[in-house]
Amino acid sequence: MMHTPLPEVPEWNEPKQARSRQRFALILDAAAALIAEQGIEAVTTNHIAERACVAIGSLYQFFPSKEAVVAALLDRYLRAMVTVFPTAVDESRSFAETVGGVVDGIMTFKAEHPAFSQLFGAMNAPTHHLLTQRMQGAITQRIAAMLKGYHPAMNDDQRARCALVGYGIVKGLVGMEDIEPGMLRSEITTALLGYVRAFLKREGIHDLEALE
Amino acid sequence: MMHTPLPEVPEWNEPKQARSRQRFALILDAAAALIAEQGIEAVTTNHIAERACVAIGSLYQFFPSKEAVVAALLDRYLRAMVTVFPTAVDESRSFAETVGGVVDGIMTFKAEHPAFSQLFGAMNAPTHHLLTQRMQGAITQRIAAMLKGYHPAMNDDQRARCALVGYGIVKGLVGMEDIEPGMLRSEITTALLGYVRAFLKREGIHDLEALE
DNA sequence: TGATAAAATGAGCAAATGCTCGCGTTTTCA
DNA sequence: TGAAAACGCGAGCATTTGCTCATTTTATCA
Numbered sequence: 315m316m317h318t319p320l321p322e323v324p325e326w327n328e329p330k331q332a333r334s335r336q337r338f339a340l341i342l343d344a345a346a347a348l349i350a351e352q353g354i355e356a357v358t359t360n361h362i363a364e365r366a367c368v369a370i371g372s373l374y375q376f377f378p379s380k381e382a383v384v385a386a387l388l389d390r391y392l393r394a395m396v397t398v399f400p401t402a403v404d405e406s407r408s409f410a411e412t413v414g415g416v417v418d419g420i421m422t423f424k425a426e427h428p429a430f431s432q433l434f435g436a437m438n439a440p441t442h443h444l445l446t447q448r449m450q451g452a453i454t455q456r457i458a459a460m461l462k463g464y465h466p467a468m469n470d471d472q473r474a475r476c477a478l479v480g481y482g483i484v485k486g487l488v489g490m491e492d493i494e495p496g497m498l499r500s501e502i503t504t505a506l507l508g509y510v511r512a513f514l515k516r517e518g519i520h521d522l523e524a525l526e
Numbered sequence: 527m528m529h530t531p532l533p534e535v536p537e538w539n540e541p542k543q544a545r546s547r548q549r550f551a552l553i554l555d556a557a558a559a560l561i562a563e564q565g566i567e568a569v570t571t572n573h574i575a576e577r578a579c580v581a582i583g584s585l586y587q588f589f590p591s592k593e594a595v596v597a598a599l600l601d602r603y604l605r606a607m608v609t610v611f612p613t614a615v616d617e618s619r620s621f622a623e624t625v626g627g628v629v630d631g632i633m634t635f636k637a638e639h640p641a642f643s644q645l646f647g648a649m650n651a652p653t654h655h656l657l658t659q660r661m662q663g664a665i666t667q668r669i670a671a672m673l674k675g676y677h678p679a680m681n682d683d684q685r686a687r688c689a690l691v692g693y694g695i696v697k698g699l700v701g702m703e704d705i706e707p708g709m710l711r712s713e714i715t716t717a718l719l720g721y722v723r724a725f726l727k728r729e730g731i732h733d734l735e736a737l738e
Numbered sequence: 739t740g741a742t743a744a745a746a747t748g749a750g751c752a753a754a755t756g757c758t759c760g761c762g763t764t765t766t767c768a
Numbered sequence: 769t770g771a772a773a774a775c776g777c778g779a780g781c782a783t784t785t786g787c788t789c790a791t792t793t794t795a796t797c798a
Contacts, residue, residue, distance in 0.1 A: 486698015
């Protein structure tokens with residue numbers, strides 16, 4: 315599958331000086347901190363600016379709107395997130411082990427970036443529809459690529475559907491409270507592998523890897 | 527399992543006259559319509575009142591806050607939602623068929639109440655934390671009861687965990703776009719059954735029903 | 739060095755939001 | 769029937785929100 319580049323949405327203005335590149339990051343950090351502490355609802359441009367020790371006018375120097383700040387933050391997360399997905403089949407690991415590794419990566423990412431799961435979980439509103447699409451598109455693409463590597467018997471449509479559902483499963487589970495992270499990790503893995511297995515069986519795909 | 531009553535949160539004032547009971551429902555209908563059309567973010571008390579053709583003061587006659595309106599609406603949904611879960615084992619249907627039936631019920635409910643999935647999907651913010659707890663608690667309780675009926679070999683802890691994950695899977699998948707409802711229905715069912723099967727296997731529970 | 743562009747500032751605006759309160763109307767019930 | 773309670777109303781207040789803009793400060797580079 316050709317690597318379709320993500321649609322470039324020029325939502326924010328890249329700073330051109332070193333000084334402002336730092337402030338740009340500062341603003342994103344402040345936004346992340348506020349989101350982590352109080353959720354997206356409580357986040358306002360004024361609060362972000364204050365938290366970042368930056369004048370409100372400076373924020374609007376780079377970000378044309380409040381939405382743009384969120385978009386930039388999510389873009390930052392997305393760039394880091396995609397790296398947890400392997401790009402090639404590792405012959406020394408089974409599909410199950412690989413999926414486990416990806417889930418580990420996601421859980422680690424979540425722990426290191428508390429704002430991420432907040433953002434990820436609250437991206438259902440129509441306001442964030444475009445952002446959701448971006449995130450979902452980028453990640454399902456990676457999952458589909460993984461499936462192609464490990465389950466070549468699936469066709470494109472099946473892979474796309476399977477990837478979408480896998481994305482949904484993770485999205486629904488990763489924000490779960492009332493369950494310890496370690497246990498959550500194994501439940502997510504079990505859910506993903508259980509689904510893929512059931513999917514392959516349902517579709518009549520008998521795959522050595524899947525049936526171990 | 528004893529039917530533990532839901533924690534009574536006196537969030538709104540029940541009307542005492544027939545006339546106002548109608549207006550109470552009218553306000554909830556308006557809120558649901560607005561949420562369905564524009565998402566929860568766009569919903570304001572003024573808009574709800576206007577849409578319901580009711581003075582803003584009347585709204586605050588019954589609802590002490592904006593949150594209370596949402597809570598009441600969710601309570602209404604919750605009461606209807608729990609009825610899709612069977613309370614006793616139907617000997618004529620397998621576990622898989624029963625789960626399929628529940629998923630059907632959820633999909634139908636979603637189609638009939640467009641605001642529900644909006645609300646359901648957007649309940650991650652800390653603002654709605656109590657509501658989430660209520661919903662999650664009530665539904666996982668039903669799921670756990672189902673599991674007890676069909677998989678008596680599981681212990682309470684396993685059932686609770688399994689129910690929580692099942693809830694998460696549905697939550698993550700039910701709001702999915704980019705996939706037709708019919709297909710979504712079968713994918714959710716596959717995901718749930720695949721997870722339960724994998725869970726039972728992982729935990730070393732060999733159950734006739736589960737392994738068909 | 740000085741001219742020009744880029745960046746930083748923060749008072750403050752227009753609009754929206756959640757909600758109050760005083761007053762008028764309808765219902766209840768003895 | 770009459771008084772008390774419940775209901776209905778909507779102008780408008782206090783606050784917040786996203787954002788602008790005139791001005792000052794800092795960086796760039798011929």
